[in-house]
Amino acid sequence: MYSPVLQFFVIYLATYRHEVGRFLRPFHEHASINDWRKVLKVLGVEAVLPEKGPVYDAAKKLILIFGITVILCMTIPLAMVLVLQKIPSLPPLFRVALPILFQFIPATYFFAFISRWYLGPLPNPPKRMLLRYPRLGSRIRHLMEDD
């Protein structure tokens, strides 16, 4: 009740309902300097690279976002408990539902990050003639498939 895990899955199922298995086959780019180094190593060539690439390491951002999510998860229920104590006339259903609903805030925040940096763009709705453009191309799914 005081963690946003359930809410996170609800958001995932609602937004990726057309491709529920996306978390198994995420759709994102690997463009950090480390990825450049790996590619040059595989190619057997050497080149000077800058310290940072166009896409910073997702891992560092993940730690930061995860930290913010944890703080939000703790502060929101605490604030809710304090607020609910001041309103004793509130029906019991609201006392349970409100903290659950408010957990959607950290869940949405964390989900937005995971969606952008790991899961990839939202799937297209079925039977649409036109697709959103510009978008991340599907070629990215097939990189180094045989490696």
Add this chain to the structure above:
Amino acid sequence: MIDPYHTSFFNVALKNGHLMSRPRYEPEQEFIGNLIHELEQRDPDFAWIQFIFQQVDYSRQLMMLKNELLSFKKFAETPEVNGQGEPRRRKELDSEWYRTVELRCKKIDELISSHQVLLGIQGMWVEKSEEAIQGISGSLGSSPIEFSTFQSCRDELDSLAIFTYRDPRVLLELVRRRFVTDISLYFRKYSGSRMESPSLILAAEDLGNYVHLPVGNITQRLSSLLPSESDEEEQSGEFTTFGVVSGMDSGDSPYAKRRKENQSSIPDFFLLPVVEPQTEINTPKGNFHISRMKTIPQIHQKLDTEAFSRLKHLPSPYTRSFELLYQEGRISLLIGSTDDRDLEAFKGLLVSIYGEFEFAKESAIPSCMRIVLELEQNS
């Protein structure tokens, strides 16, 4: 130094992911000429565009897709029954998806009735150094690559679009000349959450729209094709000059004579790729044979219908590539194949169509790319 901020990769695919679409460039035979012209205008530090193709047979998947579309049509046309038991018109009948079913089925039939070829278009783009310097002070994420030549390729259903990436793994795919040959996933997802297939299914006769040498009036405006001083030195020494030639269709032009000689001297079995049974040809990593055209013939008149139609023999059961490299205002054309004998057949076919020109062996990582990216071989 490699500048990852201003190095982008791309592939070209169908904007709306309609697999049965066969986009074409109009006017015919001017695609490559206009693409080179656009490269000259944009003048990047380095650009590499690959057209990789292979004969395939996707008839079964196409037929299944057609059945799926027809089932949807039947479903949409069957009235639904409301709560009172009265038949009611389905809302699907008003959808664009329903209205285009017949057109899409017709396109599928056309593809099934012809030899199919899978075409992957992908490349690399390194922005001009000055732009790169300005870009660093401005926004880090540079704008997506745009080529009006690609975006003008369209049919009634769909058009081509460029998908830009920052992922350096695409560079590996470029060096290994790999493209996506298994697109069955995109057939399965067509009516669901559709995505564009990274490779296009075309009829063999469509391939000549994309893979051809620059011809026509546009070649007169292409400065990148003119031989440079070093090329001229090379040609006047060891190699035959095959430079600016016009009026290729006039019967007594050197080009026409040479083309006729080549047609008669090269046996047909050598020129036409042997269509083998659909067996999986495994390409070992990095085993791609590449040749660079030493000179690019400048042909000011378009090929005649007969010569142009011979381009339909370009696809082979082996993976072949046709590549454009742009660096310092110069264009190089590369061709390649996974099999060295097949590469010879590929060269023979081009020579039979365009006349004699010479090739030189090229490494998987083109030399000009090594210079631009300051790459050094690991010891």
